[in-house]
Amino acid sequence: MIHKSPTRRSMSRPSYQQVPQSPAIRSGKLVSSVKRKNSVTPLSTPISVSSTSRNRHASPTRSSMVSSPTRTSSASSSRGKASDGMVNLDSVWQNGTTQQYRGTISVSIRVKPSESRVKNPWKIGQNHTIAHEDHGEFEFDHVFHPDSSNSEVYEGIGKPLIDRLFEGYNGIIFAYGMTGSGKTYTMSGTAEESGLILLSVRQIYDRINNEQQDNTSLSVKVSYLEIYNEKIYDLLNYPDHRTGTSAFAPRSSQASSAAELQIRDDSRNGVRVVGLTEQQVHTTEELMKVISVGNSNRRTGETDYNARSSRSHTIVSITLTRTNIIDGLDTSSTLSLCDLAGSEKAAGQQERRKEGAFINKSLLALGTVISKLSAGCTHPNSHFGTSHIPYRDSKLTRILQPALSGDSIVTTICTIDTKLDSVSETVNTIRFATRAKDVSMTVRRNEAESNNDKDKLVNDLKRQIDEQQEIIWDLRRQSGTNDIPTTTAHPLRHENETLKTKLQHCERLLDKDDTPVQDESFLEIVEMLPAAIGAVLETKIQGLESKLREHRAYNTLLERKLKEAEQRLVVEEAEEDPMVRELLKEQEDEIFELRRALTRKNKMLEALQSAKRLREGALRPLNYENRNFEASTGRK
Numbered sequence: 345m346i347h348k349s350p351t352r353r354s355m356s357r358p359s360y361q362q363v364p365q366s367p368a369i370r371s372g373k374l375v376s377s378v379k380r381k382n383s384v385t386p387l388s389t390p391i392s393v394s395s396t397s398r399n400r401h402a403s404p405t406r407s408s409m410v411s412s413p414t415r416t417s418s419a420s421s422s423r424g425k426a427s428d429g430m431v432n433l434d435s436v437w438q439n440g441t442t443q444q445y446r447g448t449i450s451v452s453i454r455v456k457p458s459e460s461r462v463k464n465p466w467k468i469g470q471n472h473t474i475a476h477e478d479h480g481e482f483e484f485d486h487v488f489h490p491d492s493s494n495s496e497v498y499e500g501i502g503k504p505l506i507d508r509l510f511e512g513y514n515g516i517i518f519a520y521g522m523t524g525s526g527k528t529y530t531m532s533g534t535a536e537e538s539g540l541i542l543l544s545v546r547q548i549y550d551r552i553n554n555e556q557q558d559n560t561s562l563s564v565k566v567s568y569l570e571i572y573n574e575k576i577y578d579l580l581n582y583p584d585h586r587t588g589t590s591a592f593a594p595r596s597s598q599a600s601s602a603a604e605l606q607i608r609d610d611s612r613n614g615v616r617v618v619g620l621t622e623q624q625v626h627t628t629e630e631l632m633k634v635i636s637v638g639n640s641n642r643r644t645g646e647t648d649y650n651a652r653s654s655r656s657h658t659i660v661s662i663t664l665t666r667t668n669i670i671d672g673l674d675t676s677s678t679l680s681l682c683d684l685a686g687s688e689k690a691a692g693q694q695e696r697r698k699e700g701a702f703i704n705k706s707l708l709a710l711g712t713v714i715s716k717l718s719a720g721c722t723h724p725n726s727h728f729g730t731s732h733i734p735y736r737d738s739k740l741t742r743i744l745q746p747a748l749s750g751d752s753i754v755t756t757i758c759t760i761d762t763k764l765d766s767v768s769e770t771v772n773t774i775r776f777a778t779r780a781k782d783v784s785m786t787v788r789r790n791e792a793e794s795n796n797d798k799d800k801l802v803n804d805l806k807r808q809i810d811e812q813q814e815i816i817w818d819l820r821r822q823s824g825t826n827d828i829p830t831t832t833a834h835p836l837r838h839e840n841e842t843l844k845t846k847l848q849h850c851e852r853l854l855d856k857d858d859t860p861v862q863d864e865s866f867l868e869i870v871e872m873l874p875a876a877i878g879a880v881l882e883t884k885i886q887g888l889e890s891k892l893r894e895h896r897a898y899n900t901l902l903e904r905k906l907k908e909a910e911q912r913l914v915v916e917e918a919e920e921d922p923m924v925r926e927l928l929k930e931q932e933d934e935i936f937e938l939r940r941a942l943t944r945k946n947k948m949l950e951a952l953q954s955a956k957r958l959r960e961g962a963l964r965p966l967n968y969e970n971r972n973f974e975a976s977t978g979r980k
């Protein structure tokens with residue numbers, strides 16, 4: 345049995361009382377890190393409006409969403425905290441002219457009524473706590489009992505956000521929970537009981553009608569989109585949309601007739617869904633009629649837990665613009681109401697299985713983003729650094745990126761079913777809620793902007809587009825093609841890589857003095873260069889080669905001289921030695937003696953030869969006739 349509060353709570357104002365910490369809260373296995381003493385109750389923050397601010401629209405870059413542990417401690421300091429647990433005004437001031445909202449994501453749990461008579465392991469405490477026998481106790485901004493009405497939920501989480509909307513803040517409420525747990529019931533309601541969307545719209549028009557002043561005009565626009573199987577559709581722009589409440593049209597015919605919309609980065613809003621229609625509406629009835637048309641186009645189907653289950657995530661965005669007729673200044677703020685598709689275990693039907701896979705994937709992406717934000721990944725002083733937040737992992741997180749990055753006050757209503765067979769899904773939802781509660785944010789109020797500001801912005805953007813277009817054309821001209829087909833992009837990239845490696849190799853070769861210029865890679869690169877550069881490079885190389893030759897020749901000369909010098913040195917060194925000197929002297933004497941002996945021998949030889957000639961002359965008379973004959977003929 346679910347433990348109910350003895351008396352139905354009065355919802356005339358949100359209950360933000362300080363709840364004493366029960367020991368059970370700390371002993372639970374899954375204890376929420378949200379401690380009342382540190383908790384900032386965002387939507388109860390009384391913020392007054394400065395009418396003098398003229399800054400431009402708040403952009404996600406100027407706001408931030410950070411992990412609460414570091415933020416809440418300062419936000420909930422005694423200076424900033426009022427006696428009822430609310431945050432005091434001075435904790436939300438950044439400087440004299442600009443207002444900022446500071447707090448954690450507001451997280452509430454709504455428990456679906458159960459008809460089961462079986463003993464229930466869940467216990468609901470006084471407005472803020474819920475406990476499970478095995479999983480422990482958890483604490484949130486609100487825990488709505490099974491008998492709470494949509495009006496009570498609206499009073500608790502919707503109305504404070506409408507107040508912020510009129511102060512110029514963007515706000516988002518998203519319903520999260522397993523299939524059949526009551527998300528659509530909460531957001532859209534039934535014929536008998538209005539949901540948060542209708543109640544919010546009523547409140548918006550009530551305030552518009554009460555606040556219309558002579559010099560201001562308030563206008564409202566609405567858009568309605570759906571994310572189905574990771575594709576975005578405009579629910580207000582279906583070519584064959586049907587009015588009425590029956591949304592059980594064949595899914596395939598709906599899908600084929602609707603145009604898928606794309607998301608683009610946008611300098612002004614962070615992210616933009618291109619082509620999403622916005623309809624101007626003037627009354628509650630008109631707005632609700634538009635939403636009902638959108639609902640008729642929404643995809644629904646039967647799951648094991650819900651006969652009419654929403655198979656897509658939907659976001660209704662209501663933009664309120666306040667225009668000062670005298671000075672033409674506009675202030676716009678947007679309330680987004682988001683009904684997420686429900687998480688579920690594997691479904692039986694193939695179509696449901698496919699949808700379920702997309703739904704679970706995007707919810708997982710949302711869970712990861714929330715986890716990272718709660719871990720303080722965006723906090724500059726955190727040890728997590730500025731880690732990557734995977735917003736791009738799904739269309740849902742991409743669309744929610746600006747809101748989760750700090751451009752909106754975020755409120756989550758997590759619906760749970762306490763049925764026994766849903767325990768694991770419910771615990772998962774509670775886990776998600778716990779992490780979301782740990783995400784704190786600083787949201788800046790949208791400021792007034794004039795038509796002149798807008799014109800300037802438009803002109804700036806147009807100029808940027810023109811400049812970028814020019815750059816694209818230049819690049820295309822340089823590449824010699826108007827378009828590089830994606831099929832050739834990969835090989836080109838590969839070739840580019842190879843050339844880069846070769847070039848590096850060549851650079852290394854050129855670093856060495858004795859590079860053989862015939863190196864294959866080197867020649868290949870030179871050949872590929874434009875003719876003019878190739879010629880210059882070749883001339884340079886030839887010059888280097890000739891210098892190299894000169895250096896080599898000079899080197900040889902120097903080496904020879906060095907060798908000679910070394911030899912001389914050896915001889916000179918030897919001559920210094922007395923023994924060697926003695927030896928040399930002896931040798932010189934010997935040489936002298938030998939030369940003298942040789943001279944003597946030569947003289948002796950000459951004497952002998954002369955003696956021989958004399959002897960021959962002495963013998964000549966015996967051959968007289970022969971000598972006469974030789975004298976008469978001239979022959980010897």
Ligand SMILES: Nc1ncnc2c1ncn2[C@@H]1O[C@H](COP(=O)(O)OP(=O)(O)OP(=O)(O)O)[C@@H](O)[C@H]1O
Binds near residue numbers: 455457490522652687
């Ligand atoms: N708080 C509630 N009080 C009464 N009935 C409820 C409540 N919550 C849900 N229901 C009923 O439970 C059924 C399922 O609810 P609902 O369609 O809102 O679930 P859901 O979470 O949107 O599911 P899905 O993710 O499958 O779309 C509906 O018949 C709805 O009327």
